[in-house]
Amino acid sequence: MVTFTLNGKELEVKEGTTILEVAREQGINIPTLCYHEEMSAYGACRLCLVEVVKRGWPSIQPACLYPAQNGIEVNTDTERVRKSRKILLELYLARSPDSQAIIDIAKEYGVRDTRFKLKESERSECILCGLCVRACAEISKRHAISFAHRGSKRMIQTPFAELADTCVGCQACAFVCPTGVIKIDEAD
Numbered sequence: 001m002v003t004f005t006l007n008g009k010e011l012e013v014k015e016g017t018t019i020l021e022v023a024r025e026q027g028i029n030i031p032t033l034c035y036h037e038e039m040s041a042y043g044a045c046r047l048c049l050v051e052v053v054k055r056g057w058p059s060i061q062p063a064c065l066y067p068a069q070n071g072i073e074v075n076t077d078t079e080r081v082r083k084s085r086k087i088l089l090e091l092y093l094a095r096s097p098d099s100q101a102i103i104d105i106a107k108e109y110g111v112r113d114t115r116f117k118l119k120e121s122e123r124s125e126c127i128l129c130g131l132c133v134r135a136c137a138e139i140s141k142r143h144a145i146s147f148a149h150r151g152s153k154r155m156i157q158t159p160f161a162e163l164a165d166t167c168v169g170c171q172a173c174a175f176v177c178p179t180g181v182i183k184i185d186e187a188d
């Protein structure tokens with residue numbers, strides 16, 4: 001067991017438990033886009049950032065990956081945390097201006113517009129969180145989709161961009177997609 005402080009409250013939890021898991025148990029809302037409790041955490045969206053004070057040093061860490069540790073102090077809603085999330089939300093709004101999921105989370109943080117401008121070709125409702133890739137691999141055990149290319153050309157596709165014969169049409173990818181960009185008929 002480890003003992004740490006979450007938003008001023010001392011807690012004892014099983015070693016290896018992440019801050020996000022503890023926060024959820026405690027009813028503390030931490031926004032996430034790339035997390036699903038049935039799958040391994042990937043740390044892609046960074047929206048779950050929290051402030052961790054370890055041996056007197058504060059740092060910003062992703063709650064979905066960071067394990068509770070003896071003596072640390074974690075704060076989920078400081079000014080610095082909110083500022084980090086707001087910047088990320090502006091970036092997501094620039095990339096996916098029509099995604100209702102992102103618009104809704106952004107609204108919670110008072111973010112209605114973005115300072116970042118992207119070309120039409122750089123926009124996408126896919127935020128490359130990789131949840132669909134992990135669902136296909138970890139839940140369906142099919143590995144029918146994966147990340148392809150690098151930088152601004154990065155995308156998710158089937159191997160060699162061809163119809164994957166490993167796809168069984170289970171639609172797990174569409175089910176977990178946080179922005180709803182994978183439509184059920186397209187996943188058939």
Ligand code: FES
Pocket residue numbers: 031032033034035042043044045046047048049062063064065
């Ligand atoms: S939920 Fe932690 S990085 Fe996306």
